[in-house]
Amino acid sequence: MSTNVETRTNPAKQADFLPLLGTDYVELYVGNAKQAAHYYMSAFGFQSLAYAGPETGIKDKVSYAVNQHKLTLLLTTPLRANNPVADHIYKHGDGVKNLALRVDDATKAWEETTKRGARSFLSPTILKDNDGELVMSGIHTYGETVHLFIERNNYSGAFMPGFRKWENEYFKPADTGLLYVDHCVGNVGWNQMNKWVEFYEQVMGFRNILSFDDSDISTEYSALMSKVMSNGNGYVKFPINEPAEGKKKSQVEEYLEFYDGEGCQHVAMATNDIVHTVTELRNRGVEFLRVPTTYYDDLLDRVGQIDEDLGPLKELGILVDRDDEGYLLQLFTKPVEDRPTLFFEIIQRKGAKSFGKGNFKALFEAIEREQEQRGNL
Numbered sequence: 489m490s491t492n493v494e495t496r497t498n499p500a501k502q503a504d505f506l507p508l509l510g511t512d513y514v515e516l517y518v519g520n521a522k523q524a525a526h527y528y529m530s531a532f533g534f535q536s537l538a539y540a541g542p543e544t545g546i547k548d549k550v551s552y553a554v555n556q557h558k559l560t561l562l563l564t565t566p567l568r569a570n571n572p573v574a575d576h577i578y579k580h581g582d583g584v585k586n587l588a589l590r591v592d593d594a595t596k597a598w599e600e601t602t603k604r605g606a607r608s609f610l611s612p613t614i615l616k617d618n619d620g621e622l623v624m625s626g627i628h629t630y631g632e633t634v635h636l637f638i639e640r641n642n643y644s645g646a647f648m649p650g651f652r653k654w655e656n657e658y659f660k661p662a663d664t665g666l667l668y669v670d671h672c673v674g675n676v677g678w679n680q681m682n683k684w685v686e687f688y689e690q691v692m693g694f695r696n697i698l699s700f701d702d703s704d705i706s707t708e709y710s711a712l713m714s715k716v717m718s719n720g721n722g723y724v725k726f727p728i729n730e731p732a733e734g735k736k737k738s739q740v741e742e743y744l745e746f747y748d749g750e751g752c753q754h755v756a757m758a759t760n761d762i763v764h765t766v767t768e769l770r771n772r773g774v775e776f777l778r779v780p781t782t783y784y785d786d787l788l789d790r791v792g793q794i795d796e797d798l799g800p801l802k803e804l805g806i807l808v809d810r811d812d813e814g815y816l817l818q819l820f821t822k823p824v825e826d827r828p829t830l831f832f833e834i835i836q837r838k839g840a841k842s843f844g845k846g847n848f849k850a851l852f853e854a855i856e857r858e859q860e861q862r863g864n865l
């Protein structure tokens with residue numbers, strides 16, 4: 489059975505008022521950035537890139553940038569209580585604060601979005617050092633999450649002014665083949681999905697490319713609804729989930745309860761060789777959701793011929809789904825912190841542009857088994 493996605497084509501042919509070049513970086517506020525950086529390097533294969541803290545003139549927080557191909561994570565921790573970073577962690581635990589988007593003109597991006605109703609987080613600000621200048625601006629989105637606009641055409645430094653290049657002389661883990669951000673999913677509250685769909689349409693010029701209702705995404709017990717928003721060139725995709733009524737508590741409700749509000753549920757990172765990437769991640773201790781091995785019994789009947797051998801997919805628990813344009817392979821980590829909040833998806837696309845709807849049922853049953861063990865189903 490191939491996925492049968494509802495594609496809404498909305499031929500908005502007017503010029504894109506917010507041209508995005510892709511994801512620049514994802515910033516997590518964490519309780520201990522030094523240890524988080526070590527985790528993302530050792531477990532996920534990120535490389536040390538840049539550092540900011542008291543030694544670079546930043547007094548109240550420390551940040552480590554780590555990268556792998558086109559993926560950059562920024563890990564920030566507060567040095568004292570009573571500041572926005574500390575408050576964010578106290579309320580939400582470790583989580584995504586900034587989904588930073590690369591643009592050619594951060595001033596225009598801010599003007600175009602704020603004049604359409606976005607709430608400003610940061611008016612256009614020029615940051616300078618000996619490597620040039622970088623312009624940054626930002627707007628609020630769901631919860632306390634922010635979209636920063638990053639213009640770095642005139643900057644040649646390792647990351648941005650305020651940072652120094654960081655070379656970890658003790659530890660150089662091999663990368664794991666993670667390439668770029670495929671999509672970032674937001675969890676929003678009851679009846680809030682359409683409000684945020686409208687925000688992305690009207691304020692940021694995105695289109696709703698796929699929709700899933702609770703009949704698509706419901707198991708025996710719990711349900712959610714989702715709409716996928718994409719920018720004009722398709723480089724930036726933000727699915728938005730809201731809980732739906734089921735017999736028991738939706739995974740989105742569990743997230744909202746433990747994150748204490750709306751926020752980023754998962755970041756999907758692309759690879760060209762998921763068997764290699766997931767083998768590496770597993771060997772380095774990353775924990776993944778598991779579906780029952782019966783998932784593989786009739787997999788090829790469901791998705792047709794695929795290039796990969798079934799054995800390694802079954803061994804690693806990798807999921808496969810097909811749409812009209814091709815197929816995809818995907819796998820989800822367990823939450824990467826103690827609260828059942830943020831997790832990561834590893835995805836390899838072989839033509840498919842969808843999100844694995846055919847896997848939702850098996851996947852959500854796996855999530856419910858985890859929820860049940862936590863006493864939150």
Ligand code: FE2
Binds near residue numbers: 754756843
């Ligand atoms: Fe996803």
